[in-house]
Amino acid sequence: MANVNIKFNGKEYLLSCEDGQEEHLEELSSHLSQKFSSLKNSLGNIGENKLLLITSITTMDEYFETKKKLEKQKIEIQNLISKFKELKSLVYNYKDEKEKEILKLSDNQTKLEFEIQNQKNNYEDLIDTATKEIENFIQKNNPDTNIQ
16 A cells, blocks of 8 residues: 555645555545635635535536436447447448349340350351352352352
8 A cells, every 4th residue: 555645725634545546646636626725715715624515516516427428428329339230231231232233233144145146146047048048049040150
């Protein structure tokens, strides 16, 4: 245990704290002393006990207001976390849907490419057949012509 000399309202007090907490105790004491002095200046000398009580109540009020704000912020953070999770889920669902659409479009593209190639082959076969039939027709109707 460490000992710290604290000056409060013109008097010195020896307080104990855990090792390493000396600076923190001095900071708390300084804050309390400032609050006490401020109240003493604004309210006048109404007695040390009453000023200590008012200082304690004021400090507790600040503590509880801070605690309420903290609880409110925790709730807001939980709401944000919940909204974030919902948004994350929506993003992943959207991504999955788009990947399915891309796959479907890719399959359709492959089918269309295959169909185009088949149509091209059929067209070439049709042209070849028509050309042969025209050549045969010309040869039959005009035996003197030699077409290549």
